[in-house]
Amino acid sequence: MSEIELQNLSKSFGELDAVTDVSLSVRDGELLCLLGPSGCGKSTTMRMISGLETPSSGTVYIGDADVTDEPAYDRDTSMVFQNWALFPYKTVLENVAFGLKMRGMGKQQRRDRASEMLDRVHMDGYESHSPTDLSGGQKQRVALARSLAVDPDVLLLDEPLSNLDKRLREEMEIELKDIHEEFQKTFGLLPN
Numbered sequence: 001m002s003e004i005e006l007q008n009l010s011k012s013f014g015e016l017d018a019v020t021d022v023s024l025s026v027r028d029g030e031l032l033c034l035l036g037p038s039g040c041g042k043s044t045t046m047r048m049i050s051g052l053e054t055p056s057s058g059t060v061y062i063g064d065a066d067v068t069d070e071p072a073y074d075r076d077t078s079m080v081f082q083n084w085a086l087f088p089y090k091t092v093l094e095n096v097a098f099g100l101k102m103r104g105m106g107k108q109q110r111r112d113r114a115s116e117m118l119d120r121v122h123m124d125g126y127e128s129h130s131p132t133d134l135s136g137g138q139k140q141r142v143a144l145a146r147s148l149a150v151d152p153d154v155l156l157l158d159e160p161l162s163n164l165d166k167r168l169r170e171e172m173e174i175e176l177k178d179i180h181e182e183f184q185k186t187f188g189l190l191p192n
């Protein structure tokens with residue numbers, strides 16, 4: 001995982017200042033939570049880190065690189081969206097393999113990788129299902145598997161627990177902590 005650094009980041013939509021002068025840094029392997037009321041600019045900040053939104057001013061660093069003007073597909077980030085954004089006409093496996101296809105991975109290899117990720121989030125057996133048949137918690141797991149599949153340096157999760165009921169929320173919270181620790185270990189990185 002990379003270190004993220006935001007320097008004096010701002011974003012306006014016309015007259016509306018969505019994010020004003022945010023500076024923060026996230027260390028290698030660190031898990032940072034952005035908290036605040038609805039509309040305070042959390043999603044916009046994440047979207048600027050992932051490259052889905054261009055800052056009005058300020059700088060985004062990932063690792064040592066200034067990525068402010070780099071498009072999303074050139075950044076080693078992956079985002080799990082609040083509403084999951086799964087493709088309804090693709091199977092669960094195709095959803096998870098999608099990012100790998102975009103990155104040019106061969107068919108068998110991406111099926112294997114996608115299956116492995118589905119195992120990891122306890123969704124093995126659902127490969128051929130449609131996402132529309134899944135519960136909120138299951139969709140969340142598939143969206144997470146899709147993001148983990150591309151092995152991003154930075155994983156961004158937008159309110160990953162908000163659409164789940166209390167029991168699932170508690171379960172998912174533990175799961176996310178485990179995955180964070182496991183992937184840290186896998187990459188051999190420790191917070192510095």
Ligand SMILES: Nc1ncnc2c1ncn2[C@@H]1O[C@H](COP(=O)(O)OP(=O)(O)O)[C@@H](O)[C@H]1O
Pocket residue numbers: 013016017018036037038039040041042043044045
């Ligand atoms: N694409 C957009 N166009 C216009 N206004 C936007 C856009 N995206 C977000 N906003 C506005 O920016 C503010 C911050 O939104 P957002 O980052 O989604 O907040 P949060 O995620 O903290 O709820 C809100 O007032 C929202 O309406």
Ligand SMILES: [Mg+2]
Pocket residue numbers: 042043044158
């Ligand atoms: Mg938001």
